Amino acid sequence: MGQVRHHDNFPSTPGKVKMDRSNYFGRVTSRWHSTASARLLGCSALLLAFALVVLFRVSSSSDLGDGGYFSHSDVHWAFKPTRVWEKKVRQSCLPRREDNPMVVLVTGAAGFVGTHVSLALKKRGDGVVGIDNFNSYYEVSLKIARQELLAKHGIFVIDADINDAFLLKTVFELVQITHVMHLAAQAGVRYAMENPGSYVQSNIAGLVNIFEICKAANPQPAIVWASSSSVYGLNTKVPFSELDRTDQPASLYAATKKAGEEIAHTYNHIYGLSITGLRFFTVYGPWGRPDMAYFSFTRNILKGKPINIYQGPNNKDLARDFTYIDDIVEGCVASLDTAEKSTGSGGKKTGPAQLRIFNLGNTSPVTVPTLVDILEKYLNVKAKREIVKMPRNGDVPFTHANISAAQTQLQYKPETNLETGLKKFVKWYLSYYGDNTPHESLVAW
Numbered sequence: 001m002g003q004v005r006h007h008d009n010f011p012s013t014p015g016k017v018k019m020d021r022s023n024y025f026g027r028v029t030s031r032w033h034s035t036a037s038a039r040l041l042g043c044s045a046l047l048l049a050f051a052l053v054v055l056f057r058v059s060s061s062s063d064l065g066d067g068g069y070f071s072h073s074d075v076h077w078a079f080k081p082t083r084v085w086e087k088k089v090r091q092s093c094l095p096r097r098e099d100n101p102m103v104v105l106v107t108g109a110a111g112f113v114g115t116h117v118s119l120a121l122k123k124r125g126d127g128v129v130g131i132d133n134f135n136s137y138y139e140v141s142l143k144i145a146r147q148e149l150l151a152k153h154g155i156f157v158i159d160a161d162i163n164d165a166f167l168l169k170t171v172f173e174l175v176q177i178t179h180v181m182h183l184a185a186q187a188g189v190r191y192a193m194e195n196p197g198s199y200v201q202s203n204i205a206g207l208v209n210i211f212e213i214c215k216a217a218n219p220q221p222a223i224v225w226a227s228s229s230s231v232y233g234l235n236t237k238v239p240f241s242e243l244d245r246t247d248q249p250a251s252l253y254a255a256t257k258k259a260g261e262e263i264a265h266t267y268n269h270i271y272g273l274s275i276t277g278l279r280f281f282t283v284y285g286p287w288g289r290p291d292m293a294y295f296s297f298t299r300n301i302l303k304g305k306p307i308n309i310y311q312g313p314n315n316k317d318l319a320r321d322f323t324y325i326d327d328i329v330e331g332c333v334a335s336l337d338t339a340e341k342s343t344g345s346g347g348k349k350t351g352p353a354q355l356r357i358f359n360l361g362n363t364s365p366v367t368v369p370t371l372v373d374i375l376e377k378y379l380n381v382k383a384k385r386e387i388v389k390m391p392r393n394g395d396v397p398f399t400h401a402n403i404s405a406a407q408t409q410l411q412y413k414p415e416t417n418l419e420t421g422l423k424k425f426v427k428w429y430l431s432y433y434g435d436n437t438p439h440e441s442l443v444a445w
């Protein structure tokens with residue numbers, strides 16, 4: 001796959017240095033090449049430059065912690081679409097229904113929400129192709145298992161990064177993408193303190209790259225993308241409404257999602273892209289994310305390890321408007337179905353385009369200790385609870401969604417409460433990780 005990664009839209013990606021043969025060193029050495037000593041000097045300079053570049057890359061990637069700016073699949077040194085690859089993309093995008101089918105590019109398709117949304121679309125007959133960079137933020141094996149699940153349903157997930165403009169353009173030239181469901185992101189509120197660069201790389205640079213590709217496409221697709229409840233930050237007025245202020249984010253994650261909403265406004269305004277942002281509220285369920293509390297608590301409870309339960313100021317329990325994955329999928333699909341067409345053509349706006357933001361929550365916050373009570377019940381194991389003060393690392397004390405806009409415009413109606421949803425999660429967890437469960441009695445509820 002190509003020799004050098006193509007960054008048509010991002011000439012330089014943070015932390016990445018490209019060798020360019022027409023650069024300064026090349027010109028200087030060619031002027032001096034007449035004498036042997038000059039040639040030697042030129043070679044030494046090139047060697048030194050090369051060593052510096054290597055050193056810089058090594059040091060910058062190690063500074064960035066696990067995953068760094070670049071995942072294992074981020075650099076496509078040799079991307080050349082083969083016939084087999086093109087066939088896979090085309091087949092995956094083939095709709096199986098007659099009535100106005102969509103062809104959807106799902107980014108982050110091997111992620112938690114991406115997998116469920118891709119399946120839902122494919123099952124009803126839409127064409128779907130996924131893209132995912134399979135980074136190591138959490139266990140890659142789970143992402144590969146999701147990819148295999150999707151493959152069984154005829155969905156091809158391309159192993160590539162959303163910053164790879166050349167690859168995305170190739171996909172858009174190959175098939176007519178009508179909608180983009182943009183779910184690829186660096187998730188996690190607390191990890192932003194460990195690896196801030198990855199949030200900028202995925203949630204800002206990656207988002208802009210997706211918008212750039214969509215703006216240039218003809219016809220332009222409509223875009224639905226994942227923002228986050230975290231944009232409400234330190235707000236105290238509940239429930240959170242889309243009309244509330246979102247200018248006091250508590251984490252870099254939240255700040256990048258908020259920035260994404262502003263960037264969406266710009267691309268809608270200038271280029272006529274139809275864009276819908278969805279503020280997800282702590283989504284959970286089968287095939288979920290191991291970094292999230294309900295998942296890591298389950299793992300640790302089963303292993304007999306203690307779990308940290310954070311507490312807010314004045315020993316107040318933290319609470320979240322936990323939202324079950326099936327409800328989120330309904331909201332995502334309804335957003336795609338109600339998305340109007342983009343109005344741009346040839347990269348230029350021809351009229352005003354739709355721009356929407358919706359809360360997708362459950363509207364009934366539950367405290368973290370209650371979540372642990374429910375897990376204990378379905379795992380049939382007592383948790384070793386350690387109550388600790390909420391660390392100052394980006395968390396907010398509570399979230400609570402006002403979903404009236406989504407109710408009215410998307411007919412969004414969350415139906416799964418935390419008890420039912422966690423029961424389904426535990427059932428999946430035990431079937432997926434089977435052997436790791438310490439007691440045979442665990443599946444006997």
Ligand SMILES: O=C(O)[C@H]1O[C@H](OP(=O)(O)OP(=O)(O)OC[C@H]2O[C@@H](n3ccc(=O)[nH]c3=O)[C@H](O)[C@@H]2O)[C@H](O)[C@@H](O)[C@H]1O
Pocket residue numbers: 187188189227228229230231280281282283291292293294308309310311318319320368395397
């Ligand atoms: O809605 C969102 O926009 C975000 O939702 C999710 O963030 P959060 O709501 O923070 O979920 P999650 O980590 O499961 O912590 C849940 C609760 O457990 C508490 N918590 C957490 C860890 C721990 O060890 N102890 C603990 O008490 C913790 O303090 C919190 O009160 C997504 O991860 C994020 O990507 C984003 O999508």
